[in-house]
Amino acid sequence: MKAAGELSPERPIRLLIVDDSLVARSVFERIVTQDKRFELCEKLASAAEAIAYLASHRVDVIMLDIEMPGQSGLMALPEILKQGGQARVIILSSNCDEGSAAAVEALAIGASDIMAKPGRSVFSGQFPEMLIKRLLKLGEQARWQNKSEGSIGCGLRRTGRRGSIACLGVGASTGGIHALGQLFEGLGVGIGVPIMLTQHLPPNFMPYFALQLGRMTPMPVKIAEDGDLLKPDHVYIAPGEANLTCRTRRDGSVSVLLDAEREPFASMPAVDPMFTSMAQTFGPASAAVVLTGMGRDGTAGARKIVDAGGWIVAQDAETSVIWGMPGSVARAGLASALLPPVQIGPYMLSQMAKAA
Structure with a gap:
């Protein structure tokens, strides 16, 4: 072996x-x-x-x-x-x-x-x-x-009429910072829901990453802390030493819950725990984006979101530095669309408009 x-x-x-x-x-x-x-x-x-x-x-x-x-x-x-x-x-x-x-x-x-x-x-x-x-x-x-596999053989998930979105999760790894800039360009001033973001980076990179991300979007950006209330059109970044998850409080509001437990062979922070907590907290009102990155982090969590009635958009192979994470989601039949990052925001806004 x-x-x-x-x-x-x-x-x-x-x-x-x-x-x-x-x-x-x-x-x-x-x-x-x-x-x-x-x-x-x-x-x-x-x-x-x-x-x-x-x-x-x-x-x-x-x-x-x-x-x-x-x-x-x-x-x-x-x-x-x-x-x-x-x-x-x-x-x-x-x-x-x-x-x-x-x-x-x-x-x-x-x-x-x-x-x-x-x-x-x-x-x-x-x-x-x-x-x-x-x-x-x-x-x-x-x-x-x-990377030459591309999207051949990846069937898009057929979905019925979608309801409103209550939270957007974004997972990314290698090449993700550049892709995030394009994603936030497409999202503009926001889509009216909080955005939870996990980018694979070590803890000492996070302050500079948050600073740079803040220059990419007019939305407020911060490294998530335990107990932060999730606010619409605010971006919450997973810290390097913990997974970003969420929970419903007694008053019905949703707050950040940081989880320092690391699964064997998993990244820290990891996308799967974030997506899983979103599925548990927001159910069919959860939506997620999987951007460029190596490996399969995000696939298990994306399945939880889909099973709960939510939906997933993955970055296409042509614009990905590494079509590992989005490719895994696509090959699992979980993605409703495969798009360049700059087109994801307009696509999601159009889908939300149809549900209104």
Whole structure:
């Protein structure tokens, strides 16, 4: 039996190093070439070289610096992702600490992970071990994600006349920050109900994420706290150390209930507990959106919402960085529509108008 985190022996993970520092390139090369699970395809000194290389070569993981002469790694990231296909990008930079505004911006554009370069000695502490662990995780994502599946064979769920919505849940992971910007653009000033949001991010990213999200929408945005009353057209973000759920109070109002219990192998925060609590609390008046992300988080909870009479919209494969979470929901026959994020808001508003 394959151990957790162990890769199938079919082929090594293909890596591309992009860093203008000869020292950094040499150090990263030494770290990864000592592990037979990796194949170093190329070492490049600029973003322009990386874009040209990726136009004719396939890799699984791109190790990208931010500060480089000419075009910065951050500016070049959209084109690198476009040329890289299914490749995952990990930002390795001394000017992009985990949880910083620059790190959140990189994640918003589509980077899969952020790791700060150590100060003096790259081999000091646990850096090599931590780097290997993250590269393995990203390599697994890239090798097993089959984005070419698209929406073929995914039947949309037929629903009868829908009632009004009382709460909207949104779940997202890799590439989700960029998708959320488009989603909130489509939602405008809101749809008259509270919005519960779970984005897979570590706790130290959340303050910057909430700040950035607040710039994407005129609706008030906050990191959810226990006991917060859910208000219409307010956005409540799951904190990094707890699942965002809700409960009905004695007076009939609905408030936030944070759940720090983590299911085995589940993300923290996770989408499934949020959707499940919405189904229990709002029943047929619950609706949810599943955006780009790896894995299947959200599918079990989406089924609870559908079983309760609510409905689900999933991001389409063409606009997803990773069509894992929305694809899982679609293949399970739970989605009523597969749409680009910017079209989801207008679609939901049209459905609500029909129910009025």
